[in-house]
Amino acid sequence: MRSSTLLIVCAAAAALSSCAAPLNFEHPGGPRWSAYLAPGAAPQGPLSDAGPITTPAPATKLRVVTFNIKMSREIPKAIRLLREDPALHPADLVLLQEMDQDGVRQIAAALGMGFVYYPATVHPLTGRLFGNAILSRWPLSDDRKLVLPHLGRFGKTQRIAVAATMDVAGQPVRVYSVHIATGVEVSPSGRRDQVRALLADADGPFDRVIVGGDLNAKGLGKLFAEHGYAWPTEDIGWTSALSATDHIFLRGVGVEPTLGVGKVADNLGASDHLPVWAVVTLPGAPPVSMR
Numbered sequence: 070m071r072s073s074t075l076l077i078v079c080a081a082a083a084a085l086s087s088c089a090a091p092l093n094f095e096h097p098g099g100p101r102w103s104a105y106l107a108p109g110a111a112p113q114g115p116l117s118d119a120g121p122i123t124t125p126a127p128a129t130k131l132r133v134v135t136f137n138i139k140m141s142r143e144i145p146k147a148i149r150l151l152r153e154d155p156a157l158h159p160a161d162l163v164l165l166q167e168m169d170q171d172g173v174r175q176i177a178a179a180l181g182m183g184f185v186y187y188p189a190t191v192h193p194l195t196g197r198l199f200g201n202a203i204l205s206r207w208p209l210s211d212d213r214k215l216v217l218p219h220l221g222r223f224g225k226t227q228r229i230a231v232a233a234t235m236d237v238a239g240q241p242v243r244v245y246s247v248h249i250a251t252g253v254e255v256s257p258s259g260r261r262d263q264v265r266a267l268l269a270d271a272d273g274p275f276d277r278v279i280v281g282g283d284l285n286a287k288g289l290g291k292l293f294a295e296h297g298y299a300w301p302t303e304d305i306g307w308t309s310a311l312s313a314t315d316h317i318f319l320r321g322v323g324v325e326p327t328l329g330v331g332k333v334a335d336n337l338g339a340s341d342h343l344p345v346w347a348v349v350t351l352p353g354a355p356p357v358s359m360r
Contacts (some may be wrong), residue, residue, distance in 0.1 A: 106183040137342040141172035146339035163204040164246035175228030187214040189229040201246040217263040221254035227299040243275035247282035277321035287313040
């Protein structure tokens with residue numbers, strides 16, 4: 070059994086290594102696709118209780134969803150899920166992984182949300198763009214791509230986080246959509262380096278931070294907890310065939326006590342991952358400090 074498994078792994082590695090050199094997008098500014106909501110526009114959805122964006126509020130509820138939609142293959146199914154499942158709709162913030170630009174555009178249009186999308190690479194198995202997106206009902210600004218350290222062992226592809234600042238009724242919230250490498254691609258220490266790179270980036274002048282995405286290992290969540298982040302999805306259970314890989318982390322942001330967190334067990338065949346959600350609260354606070 071061990072020898073046959075090794076042969077399969079070696080064959081897959083050879084197939085990847087025999088592909089042309091990967092096209093990794095290393096510049097933090099692009100390529101980039103976006104469609105922003107205009108400042109002053111009213112948020113859409115009953116959970117956003119702040120009224121117009123120009124009117125600050127003492128507290129705002131946000132429904133946050135993170136979803137790895139495998140290779141952007143089943144976009145119509147993903148749209149149906151995100152529009153019809155009451156645990157996911159109406160979302161105020163949707164963090165997506167394994168996306169191409171067309172899939173992001175279709176989902177954002179169907180949900181009536183603004184978005185920003187950056188690809189990490191051209192995936193060697195599909196020949197299509199492969200990256201992360203942030204979709205929001207609130208204005209986004211200061212977006213960029215954070216290139217994570219360590220290329221994949223076989224395909225030499227890179228992983229990224231996409232960052233943006235969401236303006237929620239005058240309260241800036243730094244948001245990250247992240248996709249950490251698998252254990253086949255990068256060593257355990259290398260994957261910890263990837264998480265630490267995101268944590269270091271978020272240690273800037275941001276009092277409120279939301280991170281969501283696919284860690285490809287539950288244990289990496291401990292690094293967020295050690296860094297002072299709340300981990301509301303710690304006990305969410307398995308979200309993919311591998312383990313509890315999909316999570317949400319919060320700093321300066323609370324979890325709504327009655328609505329809490331969860332996952333959608335029936336994903337309508339949209340992916341090999343389950344979507345994960347949390348309803349969070351932004352307590353009234355002064356604007357971000359520039360320390």
